[in-house]
Amino acid sequence: MAAIGSRGTVTEAAGFNAEQDAQKLRNAMKGAGTDEVAIIDVLAHRTIAQRQLIKHAFKTSVGKDLIDEVKSELTGNFEKVVVGLLMTAPVYDAYELHHAIKGAGTDEACLIEILASRDNQEIKEIIATYKKEYGKSLEDDIISDTSGMFQRVLVSLLTAGRDESTKVDNVLAVQDAKDLYQAGEARWGTDEVKFLTVLCVRNKQHLLKVFEEYHKIAGRDVEDSIKREMSGTLEDVFLAIVRSIKSKPGFFAERLYKSMKGLGTTDSILIRVMVSRAEIDMLDIKAQFLKMYGKTLFSFIKGDTSGDYGKILLQLCGGQ
Template sequence: MAAIGNRGTVKEAAGFDPESDVKKLREAMKGMGTDEAAVIDVVSHRTIAQRQRIKEAYKQAVGKDLAEDLSSELSGNFKSVVLGLLMLPPVYDAYELRNAIKGAGTDEACLIDILASRSNAEVKTISSFYRKEYGKDLEKDVCGDTSGMFQRVLVSLLSAGRDETEKVDDAQAVKDAKEIYEAGEGRWGTDEVKFLTVLCVRNMKHLLKVFDEYKKIAGRDIEDSIKREMSGSLQDVFLAIVKVIKNKPAFFAERLYKSMKGLGTTDSILIRVMVSRAEIDMLDIKAEFLKMYGKTLHSFIKGDTSGDYRKILLELCGGE
């Protein structure tokens, strides 16, 4: 694994001085109206760790919470991006999951995006922040809001028990591929539990081997079989797991593309991916986006958003 953060567009600010950033932010919020450009300048060019230090320095200097102050000054999608950037990653994930569950209807896409793409350690941390922040059990909340096989897949992902070694058992991979084939394409009706057992439990390297073997047996990619055999949220979650394992940046590039193409923009997805990946693998996501769609992510965001919201997303995106 490469060190975290080195494939991100957001890098550590050189000569970082939290006190002077606090001064800038206080100036930006003084008087009538807000100097959004100053806010963008600070929050989009500091790492998560640096933003935490700014929050501490702000509290010391002003005796108030920076996120609360900004929240009362900003609005709309721009505000959502700024507040997301001020949170630690597991706190932001917990916050997004909470919003996906509470209120009328469930945002299944959010549950899938987060739970299918985070490591065991990340999922455990998210769950503990969720309990700390909301006094509720994440698994219970997810179960109260989902049902059937989709719920069982999410519970399995929440148990954070995926094998994370790099051990590939060739014979087992062939067996796994056969079992999935026989549970889906090879029979009438689909035995989804078999898919769950393999896709949610085995390690990534082993699964790549399973996918190769599957193609030999079925004559098609496992994604194609999932699309033929399943529907709705269950199809979505299994596809997400497969795509994340094959190529995580490509998975996020596709999420971004789909959030912007066609009429209207699904801002919740656009914001979540831009905020949560800016410091991790945004450079790779941009490269995959260009490869997959023949256009830059930068040009897509530019054409699909406006105002300060557009400005801050473009900063997180980095240049063309």
């Protein structure tokens, strides 16, 4: 169920009836051909909690798992969006992380995006769900698939040990800023552990003060220093943490923009962000997108996608 005060584009459907929705989905998928419009009309306008009730009603009345039916009837990116919508948030995050790790190569961008932007409770739920769904430890899988300081940052984030109070210690904030400067700009080489300790442990309000103090000391933004001092996935993960702390909607707006600009579309990122944030803060992401790029998210998606895949994403975007 959407949180009270939610800034999502997907909200509870009035007059909701799980049995009726389950029947609509069954009718949309039985026989020759599939009624994709009916699927969009139901699933893009129901909350995660409501979709779980639909899944239960579908299994009760049809004797089949709704996700299995979707996978047998749909294909491509449209299938990926619909499958994602039918999962709870921790199941979807665990599913995405599992796919990022398994097989040839690792999707480090997915690991970074999820682990750098979820709060302690969300991370704990993801870890428990991963174990339940895949019979493995998420930490063990990440350790076996990553290395070096990048691995250590991810493991730190997985401890769900960030201070989540709102307390700002001004003296400590100045010291943290000095420590970051001394660990990077002021020395030959970089003490990445100091960046990990500050960026993965301190609370949001305190870190915003640290960033402010850092700018006074270094004469530049902490993001600029990270770019100067680091490279590769380590740079990416520290930048993701800083940007997520500064503005989570801004962080996701940038992810969406980069997934669509230039040649081709990184559909995996576009799908994951649209599905995972639709019920949480999509209204704020849209506002940030317009502010940052001078165009609406709706217009970007419309110009970059097509068919039923594009239609369902536009519904999740919640109009212009």
